[in-house]
């Protein structure tokens with residue numbers, strides 16, 4: 001039986017086609033690797049080593065720092081892992097399941113706020129955070145809340161007095177974002193009766209909050225002055241331990 005002989009040009013043609021069939025995907029894969037490299041979060045690298053060369057996507061890195069700066073980490077736990085208060089959920093699932101629009105809405109307008117909060121609620125941040133910062137926080141949540149090098153709350157000094165401790169806690173709990181440096185206030189809150197977030201210094205404050213107990217009570221329970229977009233005082237009960245509340249008060253009493 002004569003085997004069908006395949007003419008040489010057909011074999012050459014087949015090899016030629018095969019060559020391109022392999023070359024094109026290889027090129028595509030190479031292009032994808034080359035172009036996605038800069039966008040890849042070195043999440044695993046960052047969490048297993050502190051290599052200074054590990055590349056982190058700038059938006060995700062910014063989100064990781066904002067997550068600490070706006071005290072998200074102080075309520076939701078580092079990397080949003082929870083465990084701080086039974087009333088504050090971990091964010092590992094929300095980061096995966098909620099859309100960018102849903103996350104932006106929650107960050108800007110808060111969640112669970114009631115007129116008279118008896119437990120922590122998700123604060124309203126819209127007035128004190130920029131659209132870019134919210135986008136970066138969303139990028140961080142969608143990236144799975146990776147460890148970002150140096151995104152850590154400031155270390156609380158011990159053995160240097162309560163006021164020193166309190167001054168660092170004032171930054172660590174993000175009070176500074178709303179009440180300004182040195183408790184000077186004046187952060188815009190246009191729809192609130194005073195139009196600004198109040199100072200934690202000055203005569204009016206000292207007059208109204210003339211005992212440690214009054215100051216601690218408002219930090220613990222919060223004070224809701226209106227619905228979003230109005231920014232209210234968050235409820236910190238169960239989040240900030242008593243010795244740290246005392247330290248915050250000691251610090252506030254050193255202010256102008």
Ligand code: HEC
Nearest residue numbers: 070071072075087088089094106111112120121122123234
């Ligand atoms: C004072 C504590 C506190 C702070 C600070 C805080 N949160 Fe929350 N957050 C909460 C609480 C409490 C809830 C649950 C509200 C509810 O469901 O009623 C929540 C809910 C959320 C949710 C929805 C979770 C879900 O599963 O539906 C997201 C997302 C979120 N917070 C993100 C953030 C981000 C980002 C920051 C920092 C900008 C932040 N939170 C700061 C207390 C806080």
Ligand code: HEC
Nearest residue numbers: 123173174175178197198215218223225231232233234248
């Ligand atoms: C999301 C913004 C925000 C953050 C963060 C925040 N506050 Fe407030 N705080 C407010 C607003 C708004 C008021 C005004 C509430 C009112 O008038 O009833 C307020 C009121 C207060 C008051 C009472 C002063 C007054 O004149 O009503 C004290 C004390 C206070 N905050 C301390 C703190 C401390 C300490 C922290 C950090 C642990 C903190 N706040 C974090 C927004 C914030």
